[in-house]
Amino acid sequence: MKLTTKSEYSILALVYLARHGVKSYVKIEDICEEYDISKKYLETLLATLKRNQFVLTKRGAAGGYKLSKSADKICLADIIRLMDGALAPTDSVSEYFYSDTPLLKEKKILKEFKEIRDYIADKMERLTLAELI
Amino acid sequence: MKLTTKSEYSILALVYLARHGVKSYVKIEDICEEYDISKKYLETLLATLKRNQFVLTKRGAAGGYKLSKSADKICLADIIRLMDGALAPTDSVSEYFYSDTPLLKEKKILKEFKEIRDYIADKMERLTLAELI
DNA sequence: ATATTGTCTATAATGTCTGTAGACAAAGTC
DNA sequence: GACTTTGTCTACAGACATTATAGACAATAT
Numbered sequence: 001m002k003l004t005t006k007s008e009y010s011i012l013a014l015v016y017l018a019r020h021g022v023k024s025y026v027k028i029e030d031i032c033e034e035y036d037i038s039k040k041y042l043e044t045l046l047a048t049l050k051r052n053q054f055v056l057t058k059r060g061a062a063g064g065y066k067l068s069k070s071a072d073k074i075c076l077a078d079i080i081r082l083m084d085g086a087l088a089p090t091d092s093v094s095e096y097f098y099s100d101t102p103l104l105k106e107k108k109i110l111k112e113f114k115e116i117r118d119y120i121a122d123k124m125e126r127l128t129l130a131e132l133i
Numbered sequence: 134m135k136l137t138t139k140s141e142y143s144i145l146a147l148v149y150l151a152r153h154g155v156k157s158y159v160k161i162e163d164i165c166e167e168y169d170i171s172k173k174y175l176e177t178l179l180a181t182l183k184r185n186q187f188v189l190t191k192r193g194a195a196g197g198y199k200l201s202k203s204a205d206k207i208c209l210a211d212i213i214r215l216m217d218g219a220l221a222p223t224d225s226v227s228e229y230f231y232s233d234t235p236l237l238k239e240k241k242i243l244k245e246f247k248e249i250r251d252y253i254a255d256k257m258e259r260l261t262l263a264e265l266i
Numbered sequence: 267a268t269a270t271t272g273t274c275t276a277t278a279a280t281g282t283c284t285g286t287a288g289a290c291a292a293a294g295t296c
Numbered sequence: 297g298a299c300t301t302t303g304t305c306t307a308c309a310g311a312c313a314t315t316a317t318a319g320a321c322a323a324t325a326t
Contacts, residue, residue: 001134001135001222002134002135002222003222003223003246004313004314004315005314005315005316006314006315008223008225008234008235008236009235011242012235012236012238012239012242015239015242025271027270027271027272028271028272029271034238035235035238036235037235038315038316038317040316040317040318041315041316041317043272043273044315044316046272047272047273047274050272050273057271057272057273058271058272058323058324059270059271059272059273059322059323059324060269060270060271060272060322060323060324060325061269061270061271061324061325061326062270062271062324062325062326063270063271063272063323063324063325064271064272065272076245089134089135089136089253090136090141092141101141102141102142102145102168102169102170103141103145105145105167105168106145106148106265108264108265109144109145109148109265112209112256112260113136115256116252116253116256119249119252120222120249123245123248123249127245131241132239132241132242137282137283137284138283138284138285139283139284158302160301160302160303161302161303162302171284171285171286173285173286173287174284174285174286176303176304177284177285179303180303180304180305183303183304190302190303190304191292191293191302191303192291192292192293192294192301192302192303192304193291193292193293193294193300193301193302193303194293194294194295194300194301194302195293195294195295195301195302196292196293196294196301196302196303197302197303198303
């Protein structure tokens with residue numbers, strides 16, 4: 001698990017949208033002003049979120065972004081996995097990668113790292129945008 | 134917390150040394166063969182470990198590396214912090230960095246990430262090389 | 267028409283990761 | 297004292313990720 005600005009800004013933007021409701025669209029600029037982040041950069045992040053059905057968009061005046069589903073259906077685990085990859089502290093213990101690393105020789109170390117992975121995954125899967133509004 | 138090979142290889146090397154005891158020195162090549170890792174690369178990692186008093190060295194024939202203290206006095210938290218930095222999932226919730234990120238505006242998100250940091254830090258501080266032999 | 271908004275593709279500065287190269291220094295062996 | 301065996305030090309470098317920026321284009325509302 002390595003949280004970069006990709007996950008961070010994505011979570012912030014989605015929380016902002018969750019707070020705003022799904023009745024109308026929110027301009028990207030409103031989000032950028034709220035958190036003081038780069039507009040062009042957030043555009044590229046939101047494009048990824050759109051391709052993966054987290055948000056809906058509308059162009060033109062009165063256009064913008066909104067959540068594609070209700071806030072309690074979007075968990076942080078999904079957002080982080082999309083933007084920054086697996087939640088495990090190292091690929092050696094990720095469910096999603098096969099890796100042949102030297103760490104595999106040390107079962108006790110693996111066990112500890114897997115416990116960390118499970119803790120994080122469980123926590124982030126249960127945490128939804130609804131709880132962060 | 135982003136575990137790279139720096140932490141991984143360092144932990145492996147130290148576990149290997151812990152297993153070997155402190156009576157004699159272990160050649161770097163023995164460690165590299167055991168885990169199939171680059172010798173030149175491990176040299177640079179061990180240099181850092183030496184500078185930070187994790188290992189003692191001796192040059193020349195019959196030289197090599199050994200732990201500088203008993204295995205139950207070396208915890209993974211210290212190794213990881215040295216090699217890969219803070220244990221927190223993001224700098225925003227690290228005890229060791231001051232950072233002014235947009236995430237600071239969202240207290241509920243911060244709280245969750247801090248819980249992850251605390252879980253990892255507590256676990257890694259209590260886990261010593263002695264338990265991994 | 268025009269202004270407003272998102273879309274798409276390309277580019278780029280900077281830093282990190284994962285090493286490699288090679289000369290040098292010290293310790294033991296014969 | 298010569299030689300072999302080990303660690304030490306400094307520099308470099310390719311690949312990749314991070315964090316954006318630029319600019320032309322497409323759609324929508326008024």
